[in-house]
Amino acid sequence: MNERMTQAEAYLERCHKEIDQALDHFMSHSTTSERLRDTMRYSVLGGGKRVRPALCLAAAKAMGVNEKTALAPACALELIHAYSLVHDDLPAMDDDDLRRGRPTAHIAFDEASAILAGDALQSLAFSLLSEAPDLTDRQRVVMVSELARASGHEGMVGGQAIDLESVGQQLNVEQLETMHRHKTGALIEASVRLGALTAENVTERQLSDLSDYASALGLAFQVQDDLLDIEGDTQTIGKRQGSDAAKEKPTYPALLGIDGARQHLTRLLNDALNAIEGFGSEADTLRAMADYVVARSH
Amino acid sequence: MNERMTQAEAYLERCHKEIDQALDHFMSHSTTSERLRDTMRYSVLGGGKRVRPALCLAAAKAMGVNEKTALAPACALELIHAYSLVHDDLPAMDDDDLRRGRPTAHIAFDEASAILAGDALQSLAFSLLSEAPDLTDRQRVVMVSELARASGHEGMVGGQAIDLESVGQQLNVEQLETMHRHKTGALIEASVRLGALTAENVTERQLSDLSDYASALGLAFQVQDDLLDIEGDTQTIGKRQGSDAAKEKPTYPALLGIDGARQHLTRLLNDALNAIEGFGSEADTLRAMADYVVARSH
Numbered sequence: 360m361n362e363r364m365t366q367a368e369a370y371l372e373r374c375h376k377e378i379d380q381a382l383d384h385f386m387s388h389s390t391t392s393e394r395l396r397d398t399m400r401y402s403v404l405g406g407g408k409r410v411r412p413a414l415c416l417a418a419a420k421a422m423g424v425n426e427k428t429a430l431a432p433a434c435a436l437e438l439i440h441a442y443s444l445v446h447d448d449l450p451a452m453d454d455d456d457l458r459r460g461r462p463t464a465h466i467a468f469d470e471a472s473a474i475l476a477g478d479a480l481q482s483l484a485f486s487l488l489s490e491a492p493d494l495t496d497r498q499r500v501v502m503v504s505e506l507a508r509a510s511g512h513e514g515m516v517g518g519q520a521i522d523l524e525s526v527g528q529q530l531n532v533e534q535l536e537t538m539h540r541h542k543t544g545a546l547i548e549a550s551v552r553l554g555a556l557t558a559e560n561v562t563e564r565q566l567s568d569l570s571d572y573a574s575a576l577g578l579a580f581q582v583q584d585d586l587l588d589i590e591g592d593t594q595t596i597g598k599r600q601g602s603d604a605a606k607e608k609p610t611y612p613a614l615l616g617i618d619g620a621r622q623h624l625t626r627l628l629n630d631a632l633n634a635i636e637g638f639g640s641e642a643d644t645l646r647a648m649a650d651y652v653v654a655r656s657h
Numbered sequence: 658m659n660e661r662m663t664q665a666e667a668y669l670e671r672c673h674k675e676i677d678q679a680l681d682h683f684m685s686h687s688t689t690s691e692r693l694r695d696t697m698r699y700s701v702l703g704g705g706k707r708v709r710p711a712l713c714l715a716a717a718k719a720m721g722v723n724e725k726t727a728l729a730p731a732c733a734l735e736l737i738h739a740y741s742l743v744h745d746d747l748p749a750m751d752d753d754d755l756r757r758g759r760p761t762a763h764i765a766f767d768e769a770s771a772i773l774a775g776d777a778l779q780s781l782a783f784s785l786l787s788e789a790p791d792l793t794d795r796q797r798v799v800m801v802s803e804l805a806r807a808s809g810h811e812g813m814v815g816g817q818a819i820d821l822e823s824v825g826q827q828l829n830v831e832q833l834e835t836m837h838r839h840k841t842g843a844l845i846e847a848s849v850r851l852g853a854l855t856a857e858n859v860t861e862r863q864l865s866d867l868s869d870y871a872s873a874l875g876l877a878f879q880v881q882d883d884l885l886d887i888e889g890d891t892q893t894i895g896k897r898q899g900s901d902a903a904k905e906k907p908t909y910p911a912l913l914g915i916d917g918a919r920q921h922l923t924r925l926l927n928d929a930l931n932a933i934e935g936f937g938s939e940a941d942t943l944r945a946m947a948d949y950v951v952a953r954s955h
Contacts, residue, residue: 391816392810392819395814442776469749470749471749474744474749481776482808482809482812486805490802497794503786503797504787504788508780511784512686514780520690524692
């Protein structure tokens with residue numbers, strides 16, 4: 360496990376550089392509003408672990424495809440993720456002033472700029488995807504369709520709506536899982552699927568196995584997030600420690616206890632690894648990523 | 658002109674029904690959050706003239722394509738337009754409480770729901786477009802690319818950013834035009850282009866002529882909007898009369914005088930009609946729409 364963990368961290372670091380270079384390039388446009396461009400760049404380039412793009416690249420690798428082919432889809436996924444954070448942090452939503460160790464976009468700039476930057480980042484994601492090089496039009500169309508569904512009311516935004524409605528409510532584990540499957544799970548699943556779809560010959564069975572992997576991984580990611588919110592400190596996790604509890608947000612440790620949450624995390628890790636048993640060593644990066652998600656400290 | 662005006666109004670009415678039926682269908686999804694779905698439906702189905710979808714259908718018609726082929730792209734355009742209105746009305750943006758004669762979305766629901774509904778409507782637009790029936794994958798990809806660029810920082814959102822920055826500023830006509838070309842012009846141009854792109858054999862020349870038509874029409878639409886803001890009454894225009902002036906927003910009448918603005922409107926109408934001179938009677942609906950935009954009272 361330790362070796363795979365180091366492997367994952369090295370992989371993430373390498374991806375981080377490649378992705379940030381590409382994102383920087385896609386957002387270095389001259390523009391009519393400098394403030395809009397600055398807010399967009401601040402929101403995307405400031406930090407973050409780039410887990411979604413890394414999963415996308417790793418899934419392409421698992422299918423034997425050159426990672427470069429997955430670069431534009433990987434950037435599109437990060438842009439969607441970044442826009443969702445900017446909007447979630449708004450005063451009318453989660454009202455957070457700290458993210459990735461820095462002031463949130465609406466604090467560093469202003470609320471209107473944050474709303475507009477989020478909107479523009481979403482458009483840019485679909486722009487990138489529709490113009491992604493080295494793919495067929497069929498692949499581009501399927502990716503746009505999958506990303507749009509994973510982002511919208513059936514996916515991420517739907518999950519954020521449930522999340523807001525459930526503040527102060529007593530949720531059971533099933534309801535909590537439904538919320539997370541939408542809010543973060545849908546985009547993590549899309550990350551792996553878009554990566555796999557860079558292979559024209561990907562089979563339904565492979566897509567389904569990779570979706571199962573991503574689905575378990577997405578939940579594991581969330582359980583670990585909840586545990587870090589209790590156990591981590593503000594400096595390491597980059598947002599206020601204990602902020603979930605302070606907002607009366609339902610969490611896995613609150614429902615299962617800390618030990619119960621840890622056991623759940625281990626089960627999910629095993630589910631993720633079992634789902635991709637059929638893949639050979641080309642999927643080792645995906646395996647390392649699963650270990651990383653469970654063991655990460657921020 | 659009167660006959661063409663009647664023709665345009667009849668066309669808009671017919672389009673309105675078809676578009677609303679289709680939008681209703683696309684948004685009748687079962688969902689995890691009823692409040693999100695209700696806010697989305699309220700924001701889209703409540704009213705509005707459906708000018709963008711009508712232009713999209715009319716452009717398809719001008720290319721000899723069955724209007725039904727343009728129905729999904731037309732709906733995608735209206736979803737983008739509707740999301741932009743919901744976000745523009747937010748307290749941190751234009752802070753409007755009345756739209757299309759009804760409370761704005763964040764008043765009828767709440768701010769968080771309005772932000773999320775807007776986000777989900779944008780995703781839904783790209784979802785619809787990527788899955789539009791009766792088109793080739795090439796057509797879908799080109800349309801996603803054009804709509805994404807017209808909506809984002811290079812287009813509509815960029816224009817809204819300039820608009821916010823120019824409140825209380827002295828703009829000249831050129832700067833005002835740049836703002837409008839982005840804020841409303843880009844999407845109106847995309848409406849006509851997406852309609853034309855339903856024809857696989859559309860030529861670069863035809864696209865360019867139709868873009869010129871749409872570009873002039875988009876500006877004309879804005880000049881007439883500014884005039885209505887001064888001359889119309891709140892009940893007819895569905896938002897507070899004089900609200901632009903109250904917010905110190907730059908307008909054509911403020912820069913050119915009312916007569917000057919009317920003359921500018923006539924020039925733009927002629928530009929629009931001249932641009933599509935090369936088309937035969939199949940473009941008569943586009944011509945009627947141009948007359949309508951100039952003569953409309955709301």
